[in-house]
Amino acid sequence: MLETTDNAEPLGRREQNKIDTRRAIVDAAFDLALSVGPGSFTVDQIAERAGVSRRTFFNYFHSAEDALTVRTDGFLDLALEVFGRMPEDEPLFDSIIRAFTETTRMEGLSQHGELFRMASTNPDLLRAQLHSWERAETRIADGLRARLGAGASSLYLTALVGSVLSCTKAAMRDWAANTPESAEDSGQQLEGRILSALTMLRDGFSDSPVAPAA
Template identity: 40%
Template sequence: MTSPSPDTAGTEAAPPSRREINKTATRQAIVDAALALLRAEGLEAVTADRVAESAGVSRRTFFNYFSTLESALNGPTEAFVEHVLQIFETQPRDLPIMSAAVNALNALADRSLLAPVAELVAAAHTSPQLDRLQLESWNDCAARLVDAITSRLPGTDPLTVSVFANSIIGAGRAAFEHWIQTANGDLSDASLARLQDHLTTALAQLRDGFPTLNVPAAPATTREA
């Protein structure tokens, strides 16, 4: 048996401890309870006390996991972005950033992470308060993406990174909006697959410079003698 090389020895992540597993389960229970209340009774019913009671935890435990009620409702988006960024980080370092982002979305196999995000974005169309919450969530996504790009390309001009990250977020929001107009609330796997396709198409358009918008040059006119 060969010994692991110094470059790879000890690099495998240790399995999560029971404490970590329990913390993840509690956090997910709180998020699920908030979403269930939102579905059943609307945003007005989503209070810290009711979410904690529904999740089977104390109010104190709720605030140990989430600083605000809004952050609990943003939990699905945070989980989705975290998963996509993890895939993004596995892309080859010599791959252009936009190609890495497209690959990360294409490689998303677990659409269960996408479903609650799609549900929240759709619900925001009928709730100004939830729409403001979604805007906060998108801003958080942009900040996370700025950090990921800066880590991948240290020394890059901060303004360039910010413009780039917000362009990606804008493309993602456009994809969600297009999906909402055609999905009619359908959260089936087939519908979520179309949403994923919209997301990758939107980023590919951004990557390729919107080739379908290139206006052909007008034919030259021949002057009469």
């Protein structure tokens, strides 16, 4: 599983400690969610497992669910970054599709699947995830504005980005729901679904496919 930050930058102890505790908290929250189920544990348990005080947890996150959306935020940030590296003369939808499909190749996928499955049984976690996608929507809209120029209609931008993220979300949900624990072609499964959903979007959902093509 590749992580996104291999930078061996000269960090001060302050920043390194913060990164470490943050990681410890996120890992502790994720482990707990996996073992006892989302919503079935307290902040105190996360803090204890992470080796920090309850108060410190709240210095980093507003709620237990927020600690579980870091992965989602990271995925979407990475997608935005990848999108930013696309050639500007490429057709817009080609860039979008490539940005998301390529992003799936460099991220630890299993956790995302678990996250979606957990969210389907836990309203609070679901809300936190929806919020995560929502925040990404504005960031990506800003990124798109930079590419399309400031003259682009705001409604056009938000509608487009919202639709793209909805399709990606739908693809990941479908993938999480229908792909067994850890299939060997899990990555291709997801990539194919994202490609499929975004292609539908590009073509205006003109043809209604009858075959799931799973």
